Each structure stands twice: as C-alpha cells, then as structure tokens.
Amino acid sequence: MDSKQNTPLKTAFVTGGAQGLGKGIALRLRDEGYRLAIADIDRARLEETAAELGAGTLAIPTDVADASSVAKAFERLRSEFGRLDVLVNCAGILGLVDRRPPLVEATPLDVWQRVIGVNLTGPFLTCQAAVPLMREGGGGRIVNIASRAARVRSGDPAYAASKGGLLTFSRYLAGEVGQWGITVNCVAPSRVETPMTQGISDPATLAAKKAETPLGRIAAVEDVAGAVAFLVSRDASFMTGAILDVNGGSFMQ
Secondary structure, eight states: OOOOSSOOOEEEEEETEEEEEEHHHHHHHHHTOOEEEEESSSSHHHHHHHHOOTTTEEEEEEOOOOHHHHHHHHHHHHHTTTTEEEEEEOOOOOBBTTTBBOOOOOOOHHHHHHHHHIIIIIHHHHHHHHHHHHHTTOEEEEEEEOGGGGTOSSSSSHHHHHHHHHHHHHHHHHHHGGGTTEEEEEEEESSSOOOHHHHHHHHHHHHHHHTTSTTTTTTTTHHHHHHHHHSSSGGGGGSSOOEEEETSSSSSS
C-alpha cells in the first residue's frame, strides 16, 4: 500500500473565511493541499464559500468574540477532523462611525468593544483552543492577520489598537508555544482590495493610498494569501514571532 494513503491530510482552520481576504486565504490553502475548516458569522456566505472550496470543507458558523461560540467551533473541528495543523485568524472588522474613522473622543464605547472583541479577543480565544490540538499533533502554524495600521497612524482608533495588540499577543504566544513545535507569525498588510474596503473607498482616498505606496497599487487578496502560504510552508519552519509586511513599501522598518 502507498504510505501516502496512511498520512492524514493536513488541516487548516481560517476564521473570517467566508468572504474577502479570509476566503482568498482559504482558496490558496485549498490549492496547497490542505483540508479546510472555515468559520464566519455570516451563515449564508459561509455555506456558499464552503461549496466553492469543495467537498470535505467544514463550514462552522462562529462569532469569534464569543467564548462559547469558539468552544463549540473547536469541539466540532476536533470531532470531524481530529487534528489541526494551521490556524489563520482573519476575522476582522473596522470601527467606523458613519462610514468614517472617528476621533478617539467620538468613538462610541460599543464600537470600541466590538472591534477589540472580534480583532483581538477573537484570536486570543481561537489560539487558546488551537494550541492543545496542535500540541497533540506534534506542532502547527498560527498566522494572525494584523495590519500596517498597528504601527502607522492609519484607519480608526479601535482597529489600530486591536491590531497593535495582536502583534504583541502573537509575539508573547510565540515564545510560549515554540517548545511544542508551534510557530506564531503575523502578516501585516496595508489596504487590501476587498468588499469591506471598497465600501469605504472614494477615488481620492484610493489615489492617495496608491501615491504613498512605492509599488503604486493597492494590495490584492492574492498578495496576502501568498504570504500566509509561505508562513505555513516548510520554508518558514524557523520563523516565529515575526511580522511579514505586505504593503508595497508604504511602511518600511
């Protein structure tokens, strides 16, 4: 018998995987040969994307900011797949008011709390649940989607704060779980062309974003998905606690 038939398929779990950037990452990981589970709060789009990703894709309706919802998602993941090799935390929201970034003093508390809940508490909860599964399997890769806004004054205050916290959390976790063969890295893109960003983009804003970018364009979903694919590959096995900037040169460090 071919020994490959006895090798379990590697499993990837992508939050926010039903649309936009998360969907693009899921598609890339499918093409890399991963068995997929995707989570999203939008049930209708979740089912559509799961069908597009193909047979065997596990669609798990999840609110990543809710501890019980995340716990149920990982219970189902364990029951259906029994292992986890890759976790990509891509679920994220903006903290806009009237479709514009508000000043700190004009940011409603409920907006702040929801953004922090989804963008920072969500990855905390999913990582907390993922580590035992990865440890049982002998290792794994965690990729958290941060943002250029974590290190440059950009976007809205809640979003920037949540992504800055995600960078620090990821480095802390990387130092904790490396002993079990688990790596934790961040991808920090600038603005990416997705339905979420298209809804807040006017021609002047897009022109300004392109002008501040040496490569002269807005990031495509494929640019970020490629960075994720690298970080979960064998070629990145000695990278952890790192930030991979995908911003066309608009921020250099």
